[in-house]
Amino acid sequence: MISMRGVEKHYVPDAPALAEVNVEIEAGEFVFLVGHSGSGKSTFIRLLQRELLPTGGQIIVAGQDVVRLKNWKVPYLRRNIGCVFQDFKLLPNKTAYENVAFALEVIGRSKHVIRTQVPEVLRLVGLEDKTESYPDELSGGEQQRVSIARAFVNRPPILLADEPTGNLDPATSLGIMSLFNRINKTGTTVLVATHDREMVDSMRKRVIALENGHIIRDQHRGVYGYGD
């Protein structure tokens, strides 16, 4: 589902943000991407979304060669990738329902599809009672659920999350992680970048550890790591 071979990314010459990255992620896997701030986690995720192009190497996502992909085809790649962020990225002037529906509207889905899929996904994330609430009327955890619903409403085969629990307390984070787990159970490939040590240790999933842009560990049923 995701394949990176010999991927490098330099923002400035001779200071690689990512180097010699070789990763294969199969369909249906649940993977944690861990590392300190500045270790290259975000660069990793943004390369997969084709927000960035690598300096070198090959990236295949959902069967498409991301590096060679024509510009106008990028939106169609992104329809296969749901994205969740630390800051939720919800539109403040839209309700939970409207925020999720927006993601379908702008890729041209019909009203009928929107009316059936949005309530369904809101039920999946446990927000069926808050559909008419605006983001500032929701707690952080609820806002993140809305953003997960938005990322998943189109049923993409891949879900990327960049520090999804960075702004949440441990109890709420646990709820979010179990939601990712449930989404993963539907067959979706889930990649979560995080430095939430307890979470990673408790879930016992595959862990890819980055340090200074290099993969230092790739472990099935892994933990966050040793040392700090």
Add this chain to the structure above:
Amino acid sequence: MAINIGYFIKESAQNFRRNWVMSLGAVITIYLSLLLVGISMATGFIVSEIVKSVEDKVSVQIFLKDGAATEDVEALQAWLLSDEMVDTVNYVSKEQALERFKEEMAGSPEIVENIRENPLPASLDVTLKDPREVQAMVDKIMVNELFLKVCDRPDNPEESLKYGQQIVDRLFAFTRIVRYIGVVFVAMLAVVSLIFINNTIRLAIYSRRKEIGIMRLVGASNWFIRAPFLLEGIMQSLIGAALAILTILLIQAALLPWLRDTLPFLPVDLSGGAMLQLSLVLVVAGVIIGLIGAGLALRRYLKV
């Protein structure tokens, strides 16, 4: 697609309302530039109508002396017809000239009544293929020996010729100046409108940067993201064009009757066809300005 079009219109209208001061500025500059285009076009239409009607009247009249030998007149006529500048040559007898004079003076019967004997000379009316060549033709006629033989005033041949070179020259000069001034003003205003549209679209993009980010994130196609902004640019210029057309119609309704009254001898008129052509040009020019202005802003400020 039906929902999409509704969505685009809703989005553009919302953008318009959010930045209505800038949008108004854009609409006004487009309005002014298109108004100038329209006015110079309308003036062009009217003047060219006048030029045409004057051109029809521009002929060289050669007055003949009473009792000129018929064969000399015929020879002159043949010589004129053989010239490639000449279109037609028409012989007008003394009687016909009087008839014509009486018709033209029908409004003042006292003059007509006072004519005892026919004071008018017979003449040859020469029309030319290109009215602008009148002067050249006149110069040619002036040195022709036959002409000197039969003309009304051999002592002063120039007096035996009548032609409207000066009118034609002045009208052509006038239309040319109108056109140049129009082009310069329109070019300047077009640049100003482009800058204004560019700015309003930039603000619209800025105020919607969150939405745009999410649209990119969830895979809205590039044209789906761009369309509302392009539409907004086009809407601004269409409003400007509509206002300009309306203003020209008002000016036409107010000014043309007055012009006709003050210049009764000139056929001042703007036909419906010309007005339609003018409106079409304004709308198309407006759409082009809007598209270019919005397109430039999108290229510079909207990363998709």
